Amino acid sequence: MAFENLTERLQGVFKNLRGKKKISENDVLEITKEIRIALLEADVALPVVKKFIRNIRERAIGTEVSEALNPAQQVISIVNEELTKILGGGEAELLKSPHIPTIIMMVGLQGAGKTTFAGKLAKKLKEEQNARPLMIAADVYRPAAVEQLKTLGAQLDIPVYDEGTSESPVNIVKRGLEKAQEDRKDYVLIDTAGRLEIDDKLMNELQEIKALANPTEILLVVDAMTGQVAAQVAKTFDEKLDITGVIITKLDGDTRGGAALSIREITGKPIKFTGTGEKLTDLEVFYPDRMSSRILGMGDVLTLIEKAQAQFDEEQSAKLAEKMAENRFDYEDFVEQLDQVQSMGPMEDIMKMIPGMSQMPGIDKVKVDPKDVARKRAIVLSMTPAERHLEVELSPARRRRLATGSGNSFIEVNKFIKQFNQSKDMMQGIMNGDMNAMMSKMMGGQGMPNMPKGMGGMNGMPDMSQFGDLSSMMGQGGQPDMSAMFGGGLKGKASEFAMKQAMKRAQKKMKKGKKKK
Known part of the structure; x- marks a missing residue:
């Protein structure tokens, strides 16, 4: 990362x-x-x-x-x-035109990720704002660029206007905008051509498209992997086109990340989104304060809560909380929680958003086996309804049957059952407000240190390297499951360390934001 x-x-x-x-x-x-x-x-x-x-x-x-x-x-x-x-100080929101459609023009060098970003942004607008976007394929030079955008459009059920690769980009954009007006689209995303390096022909073409489309946003897409070059590219594009914002892609890669720290200062233009992976859901709004906290190892509770809220249905969460309060949490609920946590993204990245976690010795060696949840699900599917709902005790004979039926070993089944029981106790602790006791169990009796404002108080953190990989916290090695932190934990009651205060502030901030909208 x-x-x-x-x-x-x-x-x-x-x-x-x-x-x-x-x-x-x-x-x-x-x-x-x-x-x-x-x-x-x-x-x-x-x-x-x-x-x-x-x-x-x-x-x-x-x-x-x-x-x-x-x-x-x-x-x-x-x-x-x-x-x-x-x-950048604060969040830079996507600009919206007072007249439809709002036109967003994507620019950047070849290979920066413009086409993929167009798909990600179109998906985000459609799902979060119930928008009706149209994408225009105006990159007629890069092989397969038009086909790539059309494939994304079909996948997202979002229309794409194209005329192949024989027509000029300016004419394609002109007729694409007419089509958007005709179909009453409220957003138009123009995927323009790039080059391996900046040249006059590219800039002249982009300036012509800008004069024709009069876009509300001109978003420069830059590749974080290019380092300081990205900042210089941003400066040149800004001088020629007066960009309105920057998108940094491939921020999940093995990169030093200096571009993100340089671009805003050099161009004066805000970073609006970051691409954090190849999936169409891997797009994050850029919040300078949250990024700063991540860089300093102070966690990112706000993003963590948003990820959880995006995955957890309110009605479903209420039912789960009721089950936990009444001690009726069973194996089906457990696997469901694992699935939901897994859908939030790589577990090792999620853990680093928890304040203080990034400073644990060995946390950089923590890895998750994506097949681990599938193995656990296989065990639960091998259970009878009575076993899943804790109506019968899982005797050694029953456990041997589960091992055979799920393709796991007898030892793995025992570990899974032990993990379930620990996770259930951990959730109960959260519901009862005894977060310190729960974390003490989880960390082998060491507990979670107090975390005052800033980053102090991290002495005594347990060495995570002993776990080898995160499977030890997902059930291997008898460690409890972290899903409890997110399923019930984010909506749980009081805790006794700084995370409670951080999450309260985060939730208040989010509620205020929703009211404003």
């Missing part, structure tokens, strides 16, 4: 601050020197790094830090705020 190396380096810098009652000017200079190196290694543009370091030094040296009760947390807070500023 992007930023992992940067996160690790920054956390190493902050470790040196722990225990200090006061931070001197020399301490600040040494800290910012290390941060500077970390940012440059992450491929952040030098002018951006210089401004960032200067701002931190100005704020960190003096009374603001020396008078703080916890100087280490104060420095981290300053870094967090400055990082959020560099990334």
Whole structure:
């Protein structure tokens, strides 16, 4: 994942601050020197790094830090705020025209992911706003670009206007817009051509399309894998076309992520979305404060809650909560929860959104076997209705039958049953408000440390590397299932550590946002 190396380096810098009652000017200079190196290694543009370091030094040296009760947390807070500023400050919403259709023009170099992004955005608009989008295939130069967009359109049940590859892009866009007006479409997404590098012919063509379409948004799609080149590409496109926003794709890859930290500062234009995978659902609205928290290893509770809310039906969650309260949670509910958590994305990424998790030793080695849920489902499907609903005890003879019927070993069935019982106890703990006791069980008696504002208090975190991969937390090795954290946990009652407060603030913020809409 992007930023992992940067996160690790920054956390190493902050470790040196722990225990200090006061931070001197020399301490600040040494800290910012290390941060500077970390940012440059992450491929952040030098002018951006210089401004960032200067701002931190100005704020960190003096009374603001020396008078703080916890100087280490104060420095981290300053870094967090400055990082959020560099990334854009606040969320940049997609602009909407007062007259239909709202026209969105995608531009960028060849291979950046414009066509895929057009499909992702069209899907998002259709599902979240009940919009009626039309996509225009105006990339007549890249082999199979038109066919790719048509395939996406068929998959999403969204119309695509094309005239093959023999007509000029400007004429295609002109007639495509006429078609959109005729069909009363409220969004038009124009997939334009790219080049391997910027040239005058490309820019002239894009300027002609811009003059014709008068788009509400001109979104530049850049590839995070290209590093500082992405920032320079963004600057050039902005100078020629006056872009309205940037989309960063492939942010899930093995990239240093510096482009995201450079583009906003260099162009002054907001990052609006990030592509986090190849699936059509792998599109996230870009929130600078959340990205900053992720980079600093402070988690991202808001995104975690949004992912959960997108997957958990309210009525279904209410029934589950009732079952948990009445201690009627059974094997069918358990597998259903596993399925829902799995649909939120890779488990290792979800865990890192939980405050403090990214700082656990060995968390970077935690991996999930995607077949693990299928194996568990096979065990449940091999049960009789009475066994699934806990109406009979699973004797050794019954367990041997389940092992044979599901293709698992007797030991694996025993581990699954043990995991279910632990997960059930964990959910019960959440419902009863005893989160610390639950986490203490889960972490082998160590419990979850208090997590004050910022990032302090991470001493004593258990070493996750002993688990080898996340299957140990998904049922292998007798560890409880993390789905309880998301199924019942997100809607659970009080807890005794900082996650409770973070989630409360997050939920309040989301409710306010919904009311505004």
